[in-house]
Amino acid sequence: MSSKPKYVQDQEMVPGVYWVGIVDWMVRIFHGYHTDEGSSYNSYLIDDECPTVIDSVKYPFAEEWLSRIAACCPLDKIKYVVMNHAEGDHASSLKDHYHKFTNATFVCTKKCQEHLKILYGMENATWLIVDDKYTLKIGKRTLKFIPVPLLHWPDSTFTYCPEDKILFSNDGFGQHYATSKRWADECDVSHVMHLFKEYTANILGLFSAQMRKALEVASTVEIKYILSAHGVSWRGDAMGLAIAEYDRWSKGQHCQKKVTVVLDSMYGTTHRMALALLDGARSTGCETVLLEMTSSDITKVALHTYDSGAVAFASPTLNNTMMPSIAAALNYVKGLTLIKGKPAFAFGAFGWSNRAVPDIVAELRDGCKAEVYDEKGITFKFNYTEALLEQAYNAGVDLGKRAIAYCEKNAPKQ
Numbered sequence: 001m002s003s004k005p006k007y008v009q010d011q012e013m014v015p016g017v018y019w020v021g022i023v024d025w026m027v028r029i030f031h032g033y034h035t036d037e038g039s040s041y042n043s044y045l046i047d048d049e050c051p052t053v054i055d056s057v058k059y060p061f062a063e064e065w066l067s068r069i070a071a072c073c074p075l076d077k078i079k080y081v082v083m084n085h086a087e088g089d090h091a092s093s094l095k096d097h098y099h100k101f102t103n104a105t106f107v108c109t110k111k112c113q114e115h116l117k118i119l120y121g122m123e124n125a126t127w128l129i130v131d132d133k134y135t136l137k138i139g140k141r142t143l144k145f146i147p148v149p150l151l152h153w154p155d156s157t158f159t160y161c162p163e164d165k166i167l168f169s170n171d172g173f174g175q176h177y178a179t180s181k182r183w184a185d186e187c188d189v190s191h192v193m194h195l196f197k198e199y200t201a202n203i204l205g206l207f208s209a210q211m212r213k214a215l216e217v218a219s220t221v222e223i224k225y226i227l228s229a230h231g232v233s234w235r236g237d238a239m240g241l242a243i244a245e246y247d248r249w250s251k252g253q254h255c256q257k258k259v260t261v262v263l264d265s266m267y268g269t270t271h272r273m274a275l276a277l278l279d280g281a282r283s284t285g286c287e288t289v290l291l292e293m294t295s296s297d298i299t300k301v302a303l304h305t306y307d308s309g310a311v312a313f314a315s316p317t318l319n320n321t322m323m324p325s326i327a328a329a330l331n332y333v334k335g336l337t338l339i340k341g342k343p344a345f346a347f348g349a350f351g352w353s354n355r356a357v358p359d360i361v362a363e364l365r366d367g368c369k370a371e372v373y374d375e376k377g378i379t380f381k382f383n384y385t386e387a388l389l390e391q392a393y394n395a396g397v398d399l400g401k402r403a404i405a406y407c408e409k410n411a412p413k414q
């Protein structure tokens, strides 16, 4: 310990386990995800008789990552590099640098090895292929492996250290959050939980069944710390909160009495109708959220539709269909299956071709598998009227009631 520089000692997460990751303060787009608060690519060094690195980092940060490890332990003394996932944010630094771990064995599942080889070559690497029955002894500690396919890729794996009760969860329990803190309980926990929900909706929302399976497997071991590969890690009460959220999310029991309207507008008339609809929804006791795509983005669409009990999409007709931003938003929530089964409504203005709402309805119904209970929606030529505003208000009341009914139907069973 004493031979390690202070900045390394300061990153000791658990006795003998050091954070050697990267905080990416500047990233603002992460494969389409708007990372407003940056991110981190967390890697860890276990300082045991067989010094072991857990996960790598994104390629541009390879040198910094290697120097952090070397400050803990010379690279030629690293015995194992455990890879929980092959995606570039956790593995691409291996491509040109894996050989610098001159005496290391790369440890991963067969599926992860397949992906690592395709993506990064690693022709001369030494491998140890593990599965859920394998135990790797690294000194006074051992490591076990819990494959969690599709959390986030087919190769995703948790690594568990029973002696320290650490779950290295990689993408699991992550958040896109650049911070100098390493633990959720060192931060404003409610803010971390917000980022955690946003991350889960956007990255893992599609995989609730896999999340359920992962939780069930992880529940068979005692966990004191969850060391994630993105954002801050978890211990104590904050870890309990995070596990409870995963439990609700994985069971589809997370919806709030909340109505989200996603819209674009050309001259403000569709926007004005949305305000009336939201007033109606609010009157039922629902929280209401308006996401205007000129000032919002698909990441926020995923965040808010994820826990809404009902949604509406609105657009005026442009070029005989909906506006491109609404098509993109629908496409995104369709892929993530975020509004499947939820009450959904459509409305919007038109000039001479009344096409936006029918096209939105078709995508909500057939693509997103939402419950479109009124296929006509509300359409209006050019401008709203007092009567139309009243119609929108009443549609909001109806949508709010449906949101509440949806939430009650999907609430945790007592």
Ligand code: FEO
Pocket: 085, 087, 088, 089, 090, 152, 153, 171, 229, 230
């Ligand atoms: Fe953080 Fe699936 O990579």
